[in-house]
Structures are given as C-alpha cells and as structure tokens.
Amino acid sequence: MKYQTVIGLEVHLQLKTKTKAFCGCAIDFGREPNSSVCPVCLGFPGSLPVYNKEALNYAIKVALALGCQVQEHTKFDRKNYFYPDLPKNYQISQYDLPLSRYGFLDITADGKPKRIGITRVHLEEDAGKLIHETEASLVDFNRAGIPLLEIVSEPDLNSAQEAFDYLTRLKTIIEYLDVSDCDMEKGSLRCDANISLRPEGIKELGVKTELKNMNSFKGVKDALNFEAGRQAELLESGRAMEQDTRLWDAQKNITVSMRTKEGAKDYRYFPDPDLTVFIIGQEMISGIKDSLPxxxxxxxxxxxxxxxxxxxxxxxxxxxxxxxxxxxxxxxxxxxxxxxxxxxxxxxxxxxxxxxxxxxxxxxxxxxxxxxxxxxxxxxxxxxxxxxxxxxxxxxxxxxxxxxxxxxRNLLQISDTAELEQVIIAVIRENEKSVNDLKNGKANALMFLVGQVMKKSSGKANPKIVQELIKRRIDNA
Amino acid sequence: MAIDKETVKYVAHLARIELQPDELEKLSGQLHDILGFIDKLSRLDTSRVNPSSHILPISNVLREDKPRDSLSPDKALENAPVKKGNFFSVPKILE
Structure with missing residues (x-):
C-alpha cells in the first residue's frame, strides 16, 4: 500500500536577550555552573517573576514575520511536572491564550511553492542543564529561565525533505530578525517532530510518534526518513502502531523508544498568579511591524x-x-x-x-x-x-x-591584431596538418590552432580575436 | 464532582505525595467536601462577566532587559542537600 507521511514540527528557540525571561540574571554561556542564578530562576519561595520587555518584543517580531495574528490578550500559565532541571516544579509557559496563532511559512516542495501552517508561537522559559554521572546527576541552572519561543507547525509537511526545508527557511527568517543564534548544535534552536503515516487518500491521521534528540537539521531529516520507513514496515506487516516518544540515535541512525511508563501527560495547566496578563494593542504591533527588516x-x-x-x-x-x-x-x-x-x-x-x-x-x-x-x-x-x-x-x-x-603579472589580453598576427603566422607554419584539416572542414582544428596561439602568448591572446584572424587568414589563403 | 479514592491516588501521584490507606480515605472525603463547597460558585450567573485570568486589574508589568547581579555559586548552593563542585547533585536520572 502507498502511504502519505504527515509531519508536524515543534521548534524551541532561545531568544538572545541580555537577561533571562523573568529575572535580571545575565545570559552568558561561558560562565561557570550556577553562577547566573537568583531566587527567581532557582524557584525560591516568595520570589516574583517579571517578564522581560525585550523578550516580548523579539517574540512579537517572530510572530509577525511568520504571518501570525498576535493576540490582544495573552497570559502565562504554569505547566506542572517534576524533573530535576525544573527548580519550580513547573515551567512558565502559555496554554489557552498564546501570544499568537494562525501563521504560515512558505517552502518549496518538489520545485513548487507550498504553504505550511503555523499553529502558534508562544512564550516560555528554558530548563536547567543536566549532566549525568555514574552515581548522580548534576544540575546547572544557568540556562533555567532563558526566554524561549515555541513555534508549532500544522501537520502540513509530507516528507523529511519538506521538514528540512521548513527548518532552513525558519532559521533564515529568525536570523534576519536577529533575535536568536539559531544554532542547533549549541541548543539555541531545538526541534521535536511528530510523524505518522496514513494510507494514500485517507483523511484520518494515523498513530503518531514523537521524535526527540536530534541535534542538527540533517539529524531531523535522517530521523524522519528512518521513522517513516519503520512505520511503513510496521503497518505493512499488519502490526499495530503504538503512540510513542522515540529518541534519535545519530550514531546508529535509528530511533529508539523511550518507553515512558506514565500514561497521558497531565500537566494541570493553570494561569500563573505571579504574572499579570498582557494586553497587546494595535499601536504596539504596528510599531514593531514597522521595525521589521x-x-x-x-x-x-x-x-x-x-x-x-x-x-x-x-x-x-x-x-x-x-x-x-x-x-x-x-x-x-x-x-x-x-x-x-x-x-x-x-x-x-x-x-x-x-x-x-x-x-x-x-x-x-x-x-x-x-x-x-x-x-x-x-x-x-x-x-x-x-x-x-x-x-x-x-x-x-x-x-x-x-x-x-x-x-x-602582465596579464592583459593581447587584442592588438598586428601583434597577434605574428604569433598566428608562426602557429600556421608549425601546424600544417591542422591547417589542412581546417581547410577540409574539420571545425575541431580551428580550436586546436587557437589553443596553440594561446599557448604561445602565455594565455594572453584574446581567443575571440585570434579565432577570427585565423579564419580570415585561411579563407583568404 | 465526586472524588473517589482512585482520583485522590492519581492526584497524589502527580504531586509525588505518598498516602497511607487511612489518609486516602480521609482525604477523599475532605476533597469531596471542599470541591462541593466551591461548586456553589457555579450557581452564579456569569454569562455577562468576562473571563478573568488574574485577580488584580493590572496588565503589562514588564522589566527592562538590564542585567543585575546574580547570586554567587556558593550562596546559590548553600542550602542544597547534596552538591558537587558548583553543581546541585540529585539522584541519577535515567535518560
């Protein structure tokens, strides 16, 4: 059976503001561990987050550049889960009132333009960094609280190549806006991919897997290609696809199931009472629009x-x-x-x-x-x-x-006919056979003779003029 | 909204709280009563009230993108139960 691949991408982008999203800790990647942290980004009780004006500006720029509608009312929500890189036990993110929705990005698919929908662009914060050792895991919170944008595409992509093209174009746009370094290897741009297959002509989406751990655009493409093949094989053999989160192993070129024990994630989102709502007026939006390159x-x-x-x-x-x-x-x-x-x-x-x-x-x-x-x-x-x-x-x-x-270097071409004639006369004298060939209509011979003149003039003869001069000389002979 | 023991168990798990059987019993009842009490609010007609996501009538509280001093690593790690060098140390997480 023929299958159609359906892909949606989720991109996380670190904004290159001077300070973190909710506190004044400097963003500086060269620093020693836990040296750019404070009560806010460490989640100490009683600390109060206040959002970074520049981060909001950058985010609106990206939203507008992607053709999104910036929402008039937007707010932050808490996404609750436990993980040691998340000091507050919740990530400040956006749930039902994201910064912006309904954008698009134009790519090229099979030589034709194709418009990919963007579901939403919303604000959130980065988590800390974990280093796994044999006995323990070590946590550095310098990264915790760096402003992130989450850019979610519609499942409009139908091949790994399209996904690659989408990422390349997205990166170009973001670089034009100068709001992020967009370096996947350094983690300033991260991409997760949802992929499923459905029989050609069927509307209903198949069971999807979520792919993580790709650290280059090529990695995303390779992982998607592998996964499309794996899923096709599974479907072909009649076995059931399981909804799954899989990690890309760039060494082995395969995806491996994370085998998460828990059922559906339950993040219990609710509005963050520590942060006020944002009302983004037309005036602010058109001001930023005018500033776009x-x-x-x-x-x-x-x-x-x-x-x-x-x-x-x-x-x-x-x-x-x-x-x-x-x-x-x-x-x-x-x-x-x-x-x-x-x-x-x-x-x-x-x-x-x-x-x-x-x-x-x-x-x-x-x-x-x-x-x-x-x-x-x-x-x-x-x-x-x-x-x-x-x-x-x-x-x-x-x-x-x-x-x-x-x-x-004495490289000026000789276009002076008198000077060239001298060389041509010598070449004609030395290459009788070629001259005869030319007279008998062998066009190759002309190129050979021109080549000889070029050689004799150390490449400085003007080949066009030489060609004409030789022709004239032989025709008149 | 009926709160049965399974729901309490589930919520307790999400919050990483371990409950003894008698606590489970007790909390199921208490949570049921609390939610029942709160549920009285739904009798209000709110069809003419705009949804609110914050109790204070303020908006757009932002700060300038200006760095200020952070804590020193020593200070930041002062109360950590376990540390190693400048890192917080936690039980090993399997990726």
Missing part, C-alpha cells in the same frame, strides 16, 4: 525584479542577511542596468572563495570598487575569465588592486 521572501522577489536575477541566484544571495546586504551593495554599484555579470561573479568566484576560506560572502572584505574594476577588465576582453579568477584570489590575499596585479 525586509524579510528573505520579499528580498528574493525584489532581487528578481530589480536586478533581473534568476530565482535560483536570488535565493542563494538572500539566504544570509549580511550576505544579501553585501550582494545588494555590489549590484547597486555595478554600472549599467544589466546586473547579471556582477550576480554571476557573486555566486561563482566570490562564493567559492568564501567557501574555501570558510567565511561568508560579506566577510571576504572585498572592496566593491575593485571588484567592479576587475569585472570591467573581463567585460572589455582585456583579461581572460580564468586569469580574472586568479587575480581575485590574489586581491583577497593581499588587498591590492586589480589593476596593480594585472599589470604586475
């Missing part, structure tokens, strides 16, 4: 329209905000209306230089005037594309100007 989706559209870039090229350029800003500066400064040349240089030689140097585009420190001047040499056919690439490398290494390097 241009988001990647819109930037991509604009790059396509303003600079006549292909969607693919524009997509590459907008995937990091600072790179996009650098690229746009280059495109703007490039003379003329046709920006394709500059775009090709950005996506080609510059991006590959950035990759070899383990930097991103904007970190290359390239001078835009110099880059434009270098491209100009190629445009005027004074420099071969190949040599231009090596000049670029040298420019980046030394910080010297294109002009200087080209002059020093």
């Amino acid at each position: 241009e988001l990647p989706g819109l930037k991509l559209r604009r790059f396509v329209e303003e600079y006549s870039l292909s969607e693919y090229d524009a997509g590459i350029l907008v995937s990091y905000k600072k790179d996009a800003e650098f690229a746009e500066e280059c495109l703007k400064q490039y003379p003329g209306k046709d920006k394709k040349n500059m775009a090709n240089w950005l996506i080609g030689p510059l991006l590959s230089e950035a990759n070899t140097r383990n930097l991103s585009l904007h970190q290359l420190g390239v001078n835009i005037d110099e880059l434009t001047s270098l491209i100009g040499f190629v445009q005027r056919q004074e420099l071969s594309h190949l040599n231009a690439k090596s000049v670029l490398t040298q420019m980046l290494d030394s910080g010297r100007s294109a002009q200087e390097i080209i002059k020093e």
Whole structure:
C-alpha cells in the first residue's frame, strides 16, 4: 500500500536577550555552573517573576514575520511536572491564550511553492542543564529561565525533505530578525517532530510518534526518513502502531523508544498568579511591524525584479542577511542596468572563495570598487575569465588592486591584431596538418590552432580575436 | 464532582505525595467536601462577566532587559542537600 507521511514540527528557540525571561540574571554561556542564578530562576519561595520587555518584543517580531495574528490578550500559565532541571516544579509557559496563532511559512516542495501552517508561537522559559554521572546527576541552572519561543507547525509537511526545508527557511527568517543564534548544535534552536503515516487518500491521521534528540537539521531529516520507513514496515506487516516518544540515535541512525511508563501527560495547566496578563494593542504591533527588516521572501522577489536575477541566484544571495546586504551593495554599484555579470561573479568566484576560506560572502572584505574594476577588465576582453579568477584570489590575499596585479603579472589580453598576427603566422607554419584539416572542414582544428596561439602568448591572446584572424587568414589563403 | 479514592491516588501521584490507606480515605472525603463547597460558585450567573485570568486589574508589568547581579555559586548552593563542585547533585536520572 502507498502511504502519505504527515509531519508536524515543534521548534524551541532561545531568544538572545541580555537577561533571562523573568529575572535580571545575565545570559552568558561561558560562565561557570550556577553562577547566573537568583531566587527567581532557582524557584525560591516568595520570589516574583517579571517578564522581560525585550523578550516580548523579539517574540512579537517572530510572530509577525511568520504571518501570525498576535493576540490582544495573552497570559502565562504554569505547566506542572517534576524533573530535576525544573527548580519550580513547573515551567512558565502559555496554554489557552498564546501570544499568537494562525501563521504560515512558505517552502518549496518538489520545485513548487507550498504553504505550511503555523499553529502558534508562544512564550516560555528554558530548563536547567543536566549532566549525568555514574552515581548522580548534576544540575546547572544557568540556562533555567532563558526566554524561549515555541513555534508549532500544522501537520502540513509530507516528507523529511519538506521538514528540512521548513527548518532552513525558519532559521533564515529568525536570523534576519536577529533575535536568536539559531544554532542547533549549541541548543539555541531545538526541534521535536511528530510523524505518522496514513494510507494514500485517507483523511484520518494515523498513530503518531514523537521524535526527540536530534541535534542538527540533517539529524531531523535522517530521523524522519528512518521513522517513516519503520512505520511503513510496521503497518505493512499488519502490526499495530503504538503512540510513542522515540529518541534519535545519530550514531546508529535509528530511533529508539523511550518507553515512558506514565500514561497521558497531565500537566494541570493553570494561569500563573505571579504574572499579570498582557494586553497587546494595535499601536504596539504596528510599531514593531514597522521595525521589521525586509524579510528573505520579499528580498528574493525584489532581487528578481530589480536586478533581473534568476530565482535560483536570488535565493542563494538572500539566504544570509549580511550576505544579501553585501550582494545588494555590489549590484547597486555595478554600472549599467544589466546586473547579471556582477550576480554571476557573486555566486561563482566570490562564493567559492568564501567557501574555501570558510567565511561568508560579506566577510571576504572585498572592496566593491575593485571588484567592479576587475569585472570591467573581463567585460572589455582585456583579461581572460580564468586569469580574472586568479587575480581575485590574489586581491583577497593581499588587498591590492586589480589593476596593480594585472599589470604586475602582465596579464592583459593581447587584442592588438598586428601583434597577434605574428604569433598566428608562426602557429600556421608549425601546424600544417591542422591547417589542412581546417581547410577540409574539420571545425575541431580551428580550436586546436587557437589553443596553440594561446599557448604561445602565455594565455594572453584574446581567443575571440585570434579565432577570427585565423579564419580570415585561411579563407583568404 | 465526586472524588473517589482512585482520583485522590492519581492526584497524589502527580504531586509525588505518598498516602497511607487511612489518609486516602480521609482525604477523599475532605476533597469531596471542599470541591462541593466551591461548586456553589457555579450557581452564579456569569454569562455577562468576562473571563478573568488574574485577580488584580493590572496588565503589562514588564522589566527592562538590564542585567543585575546574580547570586554567587556558593550562596546559590548553600542550602542544597547534596552538591558537587558548583553543581546541585540529585539522584541519577535515567535518560
């Protein structure tokens, strides 16, 4: 039987505020254990939490960027459960009145645009960190109380690849907003996935499993692929699927059941009496809306329209905000209306230089005037594309100007016909066979002769002109 | 709302409270009475009253994102029953 995979993602995002969600303890990851803690985040009796204004700002930014409706009334609730990383025995979270609902994120599925619903974006707090030793578990509460956003998607994703694309786009948007580091390996972005299978054409959802413990986007994709296969096998064999929470084992590439003993979780949510409600007015929302940067989706559209870039090229350029800003500066400064040349240089030689140097585009420190001047040499056919690439490398290494390097290395192409004729006469004399081949209509022979001229001129001859000169000479012979 | 012993057992488990059989008996009765008493409130007509989630008529209490001093690790760990270095130590948790 054919099955459809149904996936929903739950992303937890650490907001990069200076202080924690409910107290003024500094967020600073390099600190020694339990040195950024206070009575509030340690859950001491009598302490009172007060929410961080900046965290609320950041959260509203994310909600708006994801097209969510920010709710006018919102409040915090207590989610009650016992675990040693949770000093209060409850997590401050949001239950029935979340910050925002009904958003969306556009992804590409099989080359076509697809809109993924976002159920809600709500506020909560992080727990402490546990270190497991043989005899005991050790707790560090520096992380407890860091503001988190929970971003819940609708079960609209239908493959591991779609889930991967969703995460990549989400990360790009969050990076544009500059409200989180979004580093899955460092835990500033975490992702749990719900996945179930249903026979193709059936509306009712199948029994799902929840996957945890993935620490990279690729891990999420691998875990989902594995789990989809495992579930299909189970269903195929006629055995019953059990609702389960499973951990991804990145070493063995499998998911393993957590075998939780307890039945359905019962968190007994209730409004946190220590925190007031929030009334978020239109004025506040439109103020924050105005402060949003241009988001990647819109930037991509604009790059396509303003600079006549292909969607693919524009997509590459907008995937990091600072790179996009650098690229746009280059495109703007490039003379003329046709920006394709500059775009090709950005996506080609510059991006590959950035990759070899383990930097991103904007970190290359390239001078835009110099880059434009270098491209100009190629445009005027004074420099071969190949040599231009090596000049670029040298420019980046030394910080010297294109002009200087080209002059020093004597790389200017010879376009002077008189000078080229000398070389061509010699080549024709030395390669009688090829000349005859050419006369007999063998087109390959022409390229061979051009190659010989290039060789003799140390690559400096302008191949287009050489080609014409040879043709003319042989036709007239 | 009837509170039977099973419900009390369940709630006690959620709160990690261990109850003796006689306590279970006693608490079932008491909880039943308390909830019955509270239940009187549901006789009020609240159809014209907005739901409230806080007893005080205040909203939007926020603080600036400015760091202030934290406790020293020594101070933070002062009353911990067991500690190791700068960590709180708890019975081993199986992941």
